[in-house]
Amino acid sequence: QSVLTQPPSVSEAPRQRVTISCSGSSSNIGNNAVNWFLQLPGKAPKLLIYYDDLLTSGVSDRFSGSKSGTSASLAISGLQSEDEGDYYCAAWDDSLNGVVFGGGTKLTVL
Amino acid sequence: QVQLQESGPGLVKPSQTLSLTCTVSGGSISSGYYYWNWIRRHPGKGLEWIGCIRYSGTTYYNPSLKSRVTISVDTSENQFSLRLTSVTAADTAVYYCARDASSVGVPAGGMDVWGPGTTVTVSS
Numbered sequence: 001q002s003v004l005t006q007p008p009s010v011s012e013a014p015r016q017r018v019t020i021s022c023s024g025s026s027s028n029i030g031n032n033a034v035n036w037f038l039q040l041p042g043k044a045p046k047l048l049i050y051y052d053d054l055l056t057s058g059v060s061d062r063f064s065g066s067k068s069g070t071s072a073s074l075a076i077s078g079l080q081s082e083d084e085g086d087y088y089c090a091a092w093d094d095s096l097n098g099v100v101f102g103g104g105t106k107l108t109v110l
Numbered sequence: 111q112v113q114l115q116e117s118g119p120g121l122v123k124p125s126q127t128l129s130l131t132c133t134v135s136g137g138s139i140s141s142g143y144y145y146w147n148w149i150r151r152h153p154g155k156g157l158e159w160i161g162c163i164r165y166s167g168t169t170y171y172n173p174s175l176k177s178r179v180t181i182s183v184d185t186s187e188n189q190f191s192l193r194l195t196s197v198t199a200a201d202t203a204v205y206y207c208a209r210d211a212s213s214v215g216v217p218a219g220g221m222d223v224w225g226p227g228t229t230v231t232v233s234s
Contacts, residue, residue, distance in 0.1 A: 032218070033214075037157075037221075043226075044208075045206070047222045050218070050222070090157075090159075092219050097173070098171065099170075099219040100159065104157065
């Protein structure tokens, strides 16, 4: 059971928009930065969004992040087949004194 | 451009100690406000943060693994290492080292540089 809660899977058609949620608590998302990663099969994770809504250099601006209270979201617009993969949120947790990850969300582009 | 590379045995026997090293190239492990992390992914599961270290030696560990984990740094070799004791089959995973460029005093969880990962299997 992950400290940060993500939906196990989402799916959407090409060229559409999808959002992935990440729910936490006041000790993590509510008080610290949220980061988003994409992991493709057989590859290392890649940082997409850091400090809630900052886009990593070189990452498409079709990706965006937002946060409200103890929840965060990753939005992907203009979906492409290459966006398929596992998405993770992560944040520092003040109570656990460590980094916590969400359980991951598998994105399927129909 | 900073690059990371994990190295170590791919097979470890149950009850023994898993030891991995991450070599940093293209930059100094001692520069900047960086935390150097170990993260793993079990087969068919999600990412799990193991712990991290700064060049000064400050460490943070996952509470669930803390009793078995030691992360150390060798600034002269530009490397940091992971030791995980008393391993079981549950420690079979792909292990990654990664850099977290935090500017807030504690790790931020935004790892911007990753090694390719190394598979470690625990089996007799």
